[in-house]
Amino acid sequence: MTARLSLYQKAENELYKMDSSVKTKFYDFCHLFRNDPDHPKLDLKPLKGDGRIFRAKIDPSYRALLARAGVGPDGVQQWLVVAVRHRRHVYEELSVAINRITGEIEFVDLGVVGQSVLKRAGIALTLDPAERDAHTEPKPEPSAAPEPMLEPASEPLLASCTAENLRSLGVVEALIDLALQVTTDEELDQLVAGAPPLTAEVLTGLGAGMSVEEVEREITRPAAAELEPGYEDDMAAALTRTAVTTVDDDVRHVLAEGDFRAWKVYLHPTQRKIVERGYKGPARVSGGPGTGKTIVALHRTARLAAELPHGHNKPILLTTYTKNLTADLRSRLSSLIPPELIARVDIKHIDQLAQNILNENKAAGAQRSLINDDQALDTLREVLFEHDEQRWDAEFLFDEWEQIVLGQSVTSRQDYFKARRAGMGRPLSRPERAAVWKLLDQFTLRLNGIGRETWAQAAERAARYEIERDRKIRLRAERKDEVGGGDLIHLDDNSSAVRYLRHRYQHVVVDEAQDLSSAHWKMLRAMVAAGDNDMFIAGDTHQRIYDRQVTLSTVGINIRGRSSKLTLSYRTTQEILDQAAKVVRAESYDDLDDGTENLKGYHSLLRGPTPEFVACMDWEDEISQLAAALKQWRAEITRPTDEGTVRDPSGTMAVCVADGEMAGRVAADLQIKHGITTAILTKEGPQGGGEVHVGTMHRFKGLEYQKLAVVGASDGILPRTGLIEKYATTDPKRYERELKKCRNQLFVAATRARDALRVSWHGTASPFLPV
Numbered sequence: 177m178t179a180r181l182s183l184y185q186k187a188e189n190e191l192y193k194m195d196s197s198v199k200t201k202f203y204d205f206c207h208l209f210r211n212d213p214d215h216p217k218l219d220l221k222p223l224k225g226d227g228r229i230f231r232a233k234i235d236p237s238y239r240a241l242l243a244r245a246g247v248g249p250d251g252v253q254q255w256l257v258v259a260v261r262h263r264r265h266v267y268e269e270l271s272v273a274i275n276r277i278t279g280e281i282e283f284v285d286l287g288v289v290g291q292s293v294l295k296r297a298g299i300a301l302t303l304d305p306a307e308r309d310a311h312t313e314p315k316p317e318p319s320a321a322p323e324p325m326l327e328p329a330s331e332p333l334l335a336s337c338t339a340e341n342l343r344s345l346g347v348v349e350a351l352i353d354l355a356l357q358v359t360t361d362e363e364l365d366q367l368v369a370g371a372p373p374l375t376a377e378v379l380t381g382l383g384a385g386m387s388v389e390e391v392e393r394e395i396t397r398p399a400a401a402e403l404e405p406g407y408e409d410d411m412a413a414a415l416t417r418t419a420v421t422t423v424d425d426d427v428r429h430v431l432a433e434g435d436f437r438a439w440k441v442y443l444h445p446t447q448r449k450i451v452e453r454g455y456k457g458p459a460r461v462s463g464g465p466g467t468g469k470t471i472v473a474l475h476r477t478a479r480l481a482a483e484l485p486h487g488h489n490k491p492i493l494l495t496t497y498t499k500n501l502t503a504d505l506r507s508r509l510s511s512l513i514p515p516e517l518i519a520r521v522d523i524k525h526i527d528q529l530a531q532n533i534l535n536e537n538k539a540a541g542a543q544r545s546l547i548n549d550d551q552a553l554d555t556l557r558e559v560l561f562e563h564d565e566q567r568w569d570a571e572f573l574f575d576e577w578e579q580i581v582l583g584q585s586v587t588s589r590q591d592y593f594k595a596r597r598a599g600m601g602r603p604l605s606r607p608e609r610a611a612v613w614k615l616l617d618q619f620t621l622r623l624n625g626i627g628r629e630t631w632a633q634a635a636e637r638a639a640r641y642e643i644e645r646d647r648k649i650r651l652r653a654e655r656k657d658e659v660g661g662g663d664l665i666h667l668d669d670n671s672s673a674v675r676y677l678r679h680r681y682q683h684v685v686v687d688e689a690q691d692l693s694s695a696h697w698k699m700l701r702a703m704v705a706a707g708d709n710d711m712f713i714a715g716d717t718h719q720r721i722y723d724r725q726v727t728l729s730t731v732g733i734n735i736r737g738r739s740s741k742l743t744l745s746y747r748t749t750q751e752i753l754d755q756a757a758k759v760v761r762a763e764s765y766d767d768l769d770d771g772t773e774n775l776k777g778y779h780s781l782l783r784g785p786t787p788e789f790v791a792c793m794d795w796e797d798e799i800s801q802l803a804a805a806l807k808q809w810r811a812e813i814t815r816p817t818d819e820g821t822v823r824d825p826s827g828t829m830a831v832c833v834a835d836g837e838m839a840g841r842v843a844a845d846l847q848i849k850h851g852i853t854t855a856i857l858t859k860e861g862p863q864g865g866g867e868v869h870v871g872t873m874h875r876f877k878g879l880e881y882q883k884l885a886v887v888g889a890s891d892g893i894l895p896r897t898g899l900i901e902k903y904a905t906t907d908p909k910r911y912e913r914e915l916k917k918c919r920n921q922l923f924v925a926a927t928r929a930r931d932a933l934r935v936s937w938h939g940t941a942s943p944f945l946p947v
């Protein structure tokens with residue numbers, strides 16, 4: 177090898193979309209270039225404009241554009257492929273620069289900027305002489321949009337910004353004047369689509385109405401690197417800061433796999449910083465749907481695992497709320513790190529973790545089986561009936577039990593008298609609290625008597641065991657300190673069980689944190705010693721779909737000063753995101769602590785069709801229209817590519833509904849009446865093997881689909897008025913909580929769609945829809 181070749185992220189993404197014959201030739205080109213960059217077949221020449229860019233031949237039509245990036249520590253010359261272009265699009269105006277904020281190499285192609293903007297800025301693109309002279313094809317062909325009509329003068333879109341503002345925010349120099357000439361959203365979109373990453377984000381933020389200060393705080397600052405004087409000429413150093421793929425013999429495989437692997441290699445600068453930072457205690461990452469919180473949690477886990485010394489135990493816990501997401505985390509982590517590192521990570525969903533603790537602590541004959549909340553409510557109803565209790569219904573008492581008694585680990589009547597009931601709609605006097613305590617006591621005794629417990633109770637018990645274990649570990653450590661590290665042989669806790677007691681984990685990583693209960697958090701807190709990098713928490717409170725609001729500081733988890741936020745969505749188009757955000761805009765959200773959270777700055781660089789909102793006449797009509805839409809989507813997905821390949825549509829489309837009964841109905845109707853095969857989403861993942869996934873909003877947590885339909889979005893279903901209406905008068909705060917929960921479910925559902933979203937209803941539309 178005489179040259180080392182890397183591939184710029186944008187170039188790699190462009191290559192994914194190219195014809196496979198170009199990809200294969202590109203692979204051969206790389207092979208030749210690495211062995212001899214001066215091979216005559218490659219015809220390597222600097223461009224007339226920016227002499228730092230070279231063009232080399234891939235075949236008679238395609239060119240690789242390369243930047244020379246100095247010599248590596250081993251003396252091998254380094255080259256970066258910044259783009260692959262048809263020779264008709266190799267202009268003198270192509271340039272590379274080192275970004276003044278990130279220190280990364282950036283490639284700028286004015287050919288992708290709209291003609292109208294170029295014209296306004298007085299720029300005409302000139303084909304590079306090497307391409308003009310060497311071939312017979314005479315006409316230089318502009319790659320951008322055709323000549324526009326003479327436009328009326330209109331106000332620039334970024335009129336409130338100056339060139340200096342854009343420069344200080346990190347917009348690449350070559351695009352500053354052009355950005356200030358943009359007058360329409362379409363022009364801005366086109367500019368952003370071709371711009372380097374930081375420029376694209378800054379301009380999108382400004383275009384979406386963020387102020388210069390907000391963009392500085394939320395986009396520029398997190399991406400900043402420490403740069404030495406003279407950085408702007410040091411391409412070799414800049415290459416080390418730039419997201420690239422080293423081209424080796426695997427590149428053919430890489431290109432064939434497509435952009436599904438992109439996240440494995442490239443983290444956005446903000447994501448990377450969050451992953452790589454050292455934290456002096458628990459840290460938390462928030463961000464709207466699809467901003468890569470899970471990806472960051474996975475990379476964080478991978479990094480922690482790689483830093484651990486070799487061993488045979490599992491010092492890292494990676495946990496989340498649901499079983500199917502746990503399986504997903506496992507498979508994604510396996511594609512990031514080798515089996516010997518995976519072996520150091522315990523990947524379990526939170527209830528499974530609690531069950532393991534309970535099994536470990538099980539006294540003979542004390543086993544309890546789990547029941548769901550509906551079964552527990554029936555038991556509570558029996559207790560109320562037997563006591564002829566009319567003042568409160570079972571739902572109210574069950575809520576009181578989960579939120580206050582279990583939520584605050586209240587274990588005695590005295591403590592219950594003192595418990596804070598903020599957020600509970602109905603006040604309770606002291607005598608009433610005494611009566612409620614008695615009823616709840618009867619209820620738990622009865623459950624106990626029949627050997628049953630709810631999931632929430634199990635979590636609470638598991639937390640207590642872990643807290644006790646933590647207490648013993650700490651006590652022993654303190655005693656050891658007191659005796660100056662000496663043996664504790666004379667102390668009462670010297671049983672071998674205690675002597676070898678350690679915290680279960682060194683690091684705990686949590687995804688979907690917004691849905692964990694306070695018992696879960698207490699259990700996790702007690703499982704890891706407080707210290708550097710102890711807990712890493714990813715979640716979005718807008719996606720909380722269970723009624724559990726926990727302030728982390730009250731369960732001993734202090735994230736203050738260690739919170740970061742992601743704002744760029746990699747999943748959803750801006751069009752979907754705009755509509756989805758309207759569903760939750762009216763509410764206020766906590767930040768898992770004492771503060772509040774919002775979706776400010778949340779944006780996407782992806783564009784797609786406007787979401788469809790479809791009013792139907794009745795159920796039959798809704799299903800027929802849904803079936804037609806699904807067939808249309810299927811035709812789009814399975815349309816053969818230029819290379820003649822046809823994509824398998826299985827699992828690319830989904831239908832989301834409010835409850836399990838409706839899921840069954842939709843699946844049956846689609847199958848029987850319209851011949852569309854379906855798979856029902858269950859706790860274990862999709863069951864049934866059909867093409868279209870159908871499930872309730874709860875099951876869609878953390879998933880994503882290319883095209884998604886929400887069906888039955890009618891008033892009375894979203895929200896389920898029949899079930900919650902009674903709280904409007906008896907317990908207004910609970911009523912508000914129920915409405916918010918329902919909004920969040922709809923928000924989660926809508927943001928699972930990558931590029932097409934369709935929402936339908938019959939009767940009156942849900943009041944939460946932005947229609």
Ligand SMILES: Nc1ncnc2c1ncn2[C@@H]1O[C@H](COP(=O)(O)OP(=O)(O)OP(=O)(O)O)[C@@H](O)[C@H]1O
Pocket residue numbers: 438439440442443444447463464465466467468469470471472716719745746747877878879880927
């Ligand atoms: N740096 C990246 N490069 C490429 N793709 C990315 C990157 N980060 C995230 N993605 C992709 O964006 C999508 C959403 O990522 P992820 O599931 O981590 O988001 P999230 O914030 O956890 O979403 P949600 O809150 O909705 O569950 C995934 O398809 C993921 O592969």
